[in-house]
Amino acid sequence: MHNPFEIAQYQVAHAAKMLGLDQNVTEILLHPMRVLCVSFPVTMDDGTTRIFHGFRSQHNDAIGPTKGGIRFHPNVTMDEVKALSMWMTFKCGVVGLPYGGAKGGVICNPKELSKAELERVSRGFIQAIASIIGPEKDIPAPDVYTNAEVMGWMMDEFSRIRQAFTPGVITGKHPIIGGSLGRDKATARGCVYTIREAAAKLEIPMQGATVAIQGFGNAGSFTAFLLKELGCRIVAISDSQGGVYNPDGIDPQEALTVKAKTGSVIYLNDKAQRISNQDLRELAVNILVP
Amino acid sequence: MHNPFEIAQYQVAHAAKMLGLDQNVTEILLHPMRVLCVSFPVTMDDGTTRIFHGFRSQHNDAIGPTKGGIRFHPNVTMDEVKALSMWMTFKCGVVGLPYGGAKGGVICNPKELSKAELERVSRGFIQAIASIIGPEKDIPAPDVYTNAEVMGWMMDEFSRIRQAFTPGVITGKHPIIGGSLGRDKATARGCVYTIREAAAKLEIPMQGATVAIQGFGNAGSFTAFLLKELGCRIVAISDSQGGVYNPDGIDPQEALTVKAKTGSVIYLNDKAQRISNQDLRELAVNILVP
Amino acid sequence: MHNPFEIAQYQVAHAAKMLGLDQNVTEILLHPMRVLCVSFPVTMDDGTTRIFHGFRSQHNDAIGPTKGGIRFHPNVTMDEVKALSMWMTFKCGVVGLPYGGAKGGVICNPKELSKAELERVSRGFIQAIASIIGPEKDIPAPDVYTNAEVMGWMMDEFSRIRQAFTPGVITGKHPIIGGSLGRDKATARGCVYTIREAAAKLEIPMQGATVAIQGFGNAGSFTAFLLKELGCRIVAISDSQGGVYNPDGIDPQEALTVKAKTGSVIYLNDKAQRISNQDLRELAVNILVP
Amino acid sequence: MHNPFEIAQYQVAHAAKMLGLDQNVTEILLHPMRVLCVSFPVTMDDGTTRIFHGFRSQHNDAIGPTKGGIRFHPNVTMDEVKALSMWMTFKCGVVGLPYGGAKGGVICNPKELSKAELERVSRGFIQAIASIIGPEKDIPAPDVYTNAEVMGWMMDEFSRIRQAFTPGVITGKHPIIGGSLGRDKATARGCVYTIREAAAKLEIPMQGATVAIQGFGNAGSFTAFLLKELGCRIVAISDSQGGVYNPDGIDPQEALTVKAKTGSVIYLNDKAQRISNQDLRELAVNILVP
Amino acid sequence: MHNPFEIAQYQVAHAAKMLGLDQNVTEILLHPMRVLCVSFPVTMDDGTTRIFHGFRSQHNDAIGPTKGGIRFHPNVTMDEVKALSMWMTFKCGVVGLPYGGAKGGVICNPKELSKAELERVSRGFIQAIASIIGPEKDIPAPDVYTNAEVMGWMMDEFSRIRQAFTPGVITGKHPIIGGSLGRDKATARGCVYTIREAAAKLEIPMQGATVAIQGFGNAGSFTAFLLKELGCRIVAISDSQGGVYNPDGIDPQEALTVKAKTGSVIYLNDKAQRISNQDLRELAVNILVP
């Protein structure tokens, strides 16, 4: 059972059974209410036309509009977005957001597209799905290989079709056109809130807790800053080239500067001992951020 | 290659190659521009809820709104409606209609549904696809196991959503609510037009031509009347119970009356000799309507 | 039982019983589906504000948008427009028009309003009922004390609200803004068609048939012309001042000219003998147009 | 003058006179601007069709959308909803809400309808009035015999017609679909605010004030809790079976528990003396909540 | 007074005076009711952005939607389109079409734009003016330097914004997407109708009438064919390189073939004598088509 949609269905069926959920309700939850598959032409920079294929799955809108990311990836499949849209309903549900789940994807490799082509793919996809999205229907967001700029093109295209400035159709836009402040640090912040709550439950004091963080990109580095603010000691960090370990603590700002200059945290300083990612994950620390 | 969508794609690719069609255009024609898969709950007569799954495929709207039937069948698949929507584009094209192709289907067995359940399935499907159909977008029609009554429910549901009487959203309605006259005999008439044109090309005079018709339901019997009007001699007809043969000619009206009374044309009269459907297809006639 | 709505209900119930109509259907037909009562302020020429009250009753839209006149009269009541909307459904039905019945009215005396006030009342009423009318919902028309000019104001007001030229919202407009040609003579023409069909049924030859026409306004005079064209002999006509009788026939054109000059047909000529309206109705003629 | 609409008109006219209101404005306030009467068919559980009649009166939208409940009651009349919509304008006005008044009703006895029938009546009424309501036009709410579940069906039906999740069309929904928290206790809280303000004006200290509460359902019991919080002493409470009196004070929690177990507060405890509702209303207390 | 708008105003004022038109009406006719000036960015093939400026003037919509061409020309001005929109109202009026006049223009030189740039300019202009055009508001058409292909892009862009196939928004499209047949020959045909009517009035028999045609492009050559069909003798034709004269008559088909091969009609044949355009205009012929 490797198909993600079958996995998602199995999980829902299992959870429904444990909850003793009404069979009628379970049946509704086992399938996205709406999956739209589109094929749309895009003019490439060399003048040829290429057909792109995309999907938008909306799982359930019983308590509000649906909501979920759009990914651009060569391997995205219909079953993948169906599964992700189901999980999104429950992700919204557990934190009490008044939204149902959705997810979308376009089969493409953004790394092989020029910026102008990427813009045309983004606009073309929104044209193709415009009749089923909107602030009061389904609200896309960034996801794998899509960012604030892509969201901006999509919002602009939708506004053009509605002939009205409609920032509410999409989240993850740049703040200048109505995006929320703090979105770039939201993942790190959510991670730290979870750590704090888990630590409280496990009675691990944050003050002085040792921390190892695997990955030191946007999410990882900001997590380091936030944990340090809460009194933790960052003893190990890593990136794709390997990691460094200093039981006396690593300064996130210094690490960030080194990484910006050299391309990796492994060049940190003499006090930091090089370790592998594998080693990092096996360190005896209070908090491991994998 | 039994999958109907692959067959349709093969045919389009083959035709495009023979026509020397621009590769960009061929690419566009190889995929429906939009396929919507929906799952919607219906309250059954016993109070339980059942989820029904349906599809609507719209192949291409370059020269006008798309158009095509909605079938209700337990075995309908997404690939089937995709293939049918592609063929529909070309069916419209060869007769010069300003429409693109579409097709829809709901997985269900109408024979196992009460009339009230059938109405709720019909209305539920239209609610689910309402945002992508309309007189200026995509116009459904009857198809396998759907009839004028089903079209009426669908039109009514769509009108309710638009808050406006919208007969143009669907064809095949009863004339009293805006359906076209003559639709019930359109299949037979189209068949006879084709025979007449083929006969002219093959230089077979209609006057006195001998005819064998397999099947004597709505289409078959009306074909018999029309061919007789054109001077043909109907020498054999059949139904699921078998056929009859009379080289001196069979009167369609008499056959219809006998079938209405007895349930089959095989009880026609003494002059008509019983034959099998197999025999009928092998008769030496000028025109065989299989 | 003088209330017109109760009369209409009685008639429908009676007819339904005679037709053996399904009780469910009868129930639906016994009540207009929608009656809107509005009160709207109008600025009078002297600067004061007066509240006007109006009604719009839509009886049934099962086979198409509803349709029916708007009358301006001091004594119009809600029950009157409800009854008229019911009758309108059946008037449309007997001639096979794909419309349901509607009727509207505003309580006012147009004779006591200036033209500017009349325009403001007309526009105010349309603003008040705009959300329930439209070419695809309900289509008003002229009626008692409303004419082509009033319809023009109403159409213009509706177009202003829709921000789109919408001649189809109302009938009876002046042809220059999309009204139908021939509307002014439609009543006379309909009358003559009925006479012709009745005469055929009763085997009265039109050629040479004697005719008496009570009333010689727009409808009456044009009826005279049309019947003369069909070979009838007009032997008597009348207006509010009395009538004239000439067994050798009256020339409609001459009568019209005399009436235009003198104000009444009674001054026709020496050959025409004066009679009362009462006498006219008792003449031994083949065709009496009362 | 028993007709509620005439009473309401009399009150408005009287108040307008005392305020020296401009006659033009008074005229506008004396009539609802729009009253829609609808008759709609509902399929009953036994397969028959029944016609239901409903009303929606919108009094005045000068300062904002109109707002007001929908009641389901066998005796609701057009004049009743007209009167209630007028009063609603002034109820909103005195507390400074930017809404005008409206009210609706359906003639039916919810106790004689199954839940499925009740849902179909609720949905049918919204379909019938959909063109004149909406978050920016007129916003219904629960009223006599209608509750959060009915509001949910109505909101869902309206959202289906708009093809957009529209929680703002109706208030009083369950919080899970966008209803406001605290609505169930809003009546009690409003009552207590009024008492507090009145007491301040009359210089009755809340601390130690004696209270008698007639009725101990949702509103009454929560009023008791809130007044106790403010320092009052609840000395008497009652329900349909009678009341109890204890000059030393009654504990609302204990009373609620007893009522839940036994069905009435009269079984409270030995210290509480039984009294009639009549007696309760005549007790010498500082605060009487009738 | 070289400004075209001032000329148009002078003409209207003059005509109104001669007609004794009500001053209020004249005032309305002296100004377009709406002129929209837009500036919109277009990405050029070299990646730079260029701002284009365009206009759309709608003169008067009293009797129907407005209607008129869109020209692409480097020298188009606001006053020019204002004047042209006024003349268009009267052009529609004299032939009784239920349309008001409009006209649009974009400042650009289509000869210096690639086809892809031309498409983007066309789409950009429609996006900019979309909110004021539509089948029920204002209907553009081809004009100077815009053709069926440009109209197709514009129609497609508008349909994309409305999310509905809307061929009625624009005329002059290719027939395959809803354009009218015969449009390419409409100018010539209109010209010939006018000649025929004028000849009848002047009592010049068409049979044998001599004709000189200046200009032998699409309009001129088809005019020649049509006049020859009516019995005229074409004695002289010309193009930008000069003309030819043959008193015995010129065969339009031969002239067209020669022009296609050689680029000019001047190489016609030995019997045709070369003349200048000036000479042609001064020939003693019955019919001169300048």
Place this chain on the structure above:
Amino acid sequence: MHNPFEIAQYQVAHAAKMLGLDQNVTEILLHPMRVLCVSFPVTMDDGTTRIFHGFRSQHNDAIGPTKGGIRFHPNVTMDEVKALSMWMTFKCGVVGLPYGGAKGGVICNPKELSKAELERVSRGFIQAIASIIGPEKDIPAPDVYTNAEVMGWMMDEFSRIRQAFTPGVITGKHPIIGGSLGRDKATARGCVYTIREAAAKLEIPMQGATVAIQGFGNAGSFTAFLLKELGCRIVAISDSQGGVYNPDGIDPQEALTVKAKTGSVIYLNDKAQRISNQDLRELAVNILVP
């Protein structure tokens, strides 16, 4: 270079150069994206029709709907509103508001119009520009010679066209219909905030700072109150009749009372010495409010 639009373009070009702005972006900023010029008829109190001309310029909507006032003035020109709309974009930008700039104007002299005529001009202008404004497109506001009452008529007219209460279409309405509280004092407050920030930068203590205010209308008088609250000493004020100077300080409340009674602040009291406006501007004060 007296034309305001040319001035604005010069300023933008200059600023863009100093900022090293991308040429493509500069080009876009140099022209309003949309300017609508309208001519609309208004019925005057004497029954004649007068044509009014108005403009609405929308400069740029890249970061949100456009926003800006509507002025009624006999000398307003298209170039003036274009310039003002450009400046408005930058005014919004410098304070970080998510709006682009717009501006509108109607050529008229409100002082020569009756109130009823002014209302009809206001409503007529909104009807004419309704298709390009709205809460999500472009939001007008009061400006020269337009006030809360005019905004109310405009909002009402727009709501009538949308058939929905739409307070968000316009700002500057009276609070009773959705206007913001404090708008009447917003100019003074903004002025005082600026003074406070400038003083802080220049290290001038507000406590005891001497102030001269030229102009003592709504903005000037309220500025005086606010500055006094902050500890400043108002030593001179003026109006169109001249000024008064009192080095010991002037009480704003007393000045307001005197002005209300006598029509000018010059009659303040004996301690206040009369000065000219010229003198006032040359006083040695810490803060000059010109």
